[in-house]
Each structure stands twice: as C-alpha cells, then as structure tokens.
Amino acid sequence: MFDQTFILLYVDSPAASADFYARLLGRDALEASPTFAMFALGSGVKLGLWARHTVAPAAMAAGGGAEIGFPVPDADTVRTVHADWAARGLTIAQAPTEMDFGTTFVALDPDGHRLRVFAPGAE
Known part of the structure; x- marks a missing residue:
C-alpha cells in the first residue's frame, strides 16, 4: 500500500523546534522556512515540523x-x-x-x- 516514511508534528515555532531537534539529533534540518522544517531520522524516515497556526485545514490537536x-x-x-x-x-x-x-x-x-x-x- 503506502510506505510510512514521514512523521509530521504541529508546533508553535518551527524555528525553535528545528533548533531543539538539530541539537538532539546532531544534524541540520534538510529544509527550513518560517512555517516548516524537516529532518532526516534515518532509514528513509523524515520528521516535519509545521507551524500549528498555518496548517490547512486547521489542526485540531x-x-x-x-x-x-x-x-x-x-x-x-x-x-x-x-x-x-x-x-x-x-x-x-x-x-x-x-x-x-x-x-x-x-x-x-x-x-x-x-x-x-x-x-x-x-x-
């Protein structure tokens, strides 16, 4: 069916979260913008950090x-x-x-x- 290789978290500040995960994982973001950042976790899995206030449709969580x-x-x-x-x-x-x-x-x-x-x- 589908390969689940992407985890997406809604965050208040992608920049602050990207800094946290860069330090935690010991690697830089693959991409970063004011509303989104993405990291490689390994084995093809990526972690996306999306600004909660810009998610469309609006995030409920x-x-x-x-x-x-x-x-x-x-x-x-x-x-x-x-x-x-x-x-x-x-x-x-x-x-x-x-x-x-x-x-x-x-x-x-x-x-x-x-x-x-x-x-x-x-x-």
Whole structure:
C-alpha cells in the first residue's frame, strides 16, 4: 500500500523546534522556512515540523498529541541516552523504567510531544 516514511508534528515555532531537534539529533534540518522544517531520522524516515497556526485545514490537536519512538539495542543504552538527554536539559516525563514491552523513558520536546527511547524486552 503506502510506505510510512514521514512523521509530521504541529508546533508553535518551527524555528525553535528545528533548533531543539538539530541539537538532539546532531544534524541540520534538510529544509527550513518560517512555517516548516524537516529532518532526516534515518532509514528513509523524515520528521516535519509545521507551524500549528498555518496548517490547512486547521489542526485540531494541541501540542503533546504525538509520540516518536527511538529504539535502542538494550536497557543500558536506554539509561545512557536518558543521562545524556537529562544533562542537556530535556524535560523528562518518565525516568527509565521496566514496562511489559521492555525498558523505556520519555522526554518531551518544546511542544510537549513525547520522545520515547526504548529497548524491547526479550521474547
């Protein structure tokens, strides 16, 4: 059918969000304008950041209505990324914890969207 290779988040300020994601991901935006920015996440997946007030038709969702998953190989990597992101000043919504699917933690971007780092548990 379709390849899902594009994540789109509605943000208050594409410039502020682009700065946040450039620092988080360690790479520059592929494109940026006053109302939109786009990043490559890897494996052909792109992240778009669209100014909430310019979306047509108007967006119904407020900030924080989405979650991006960042899979990592193991629980030690979850804890390492958590320590790094906390030291960088990211808001941590959930400290590293064991859940039924594995080890995880959740940070927030400037608009409250969740950034979930996780290592799937052994099956």
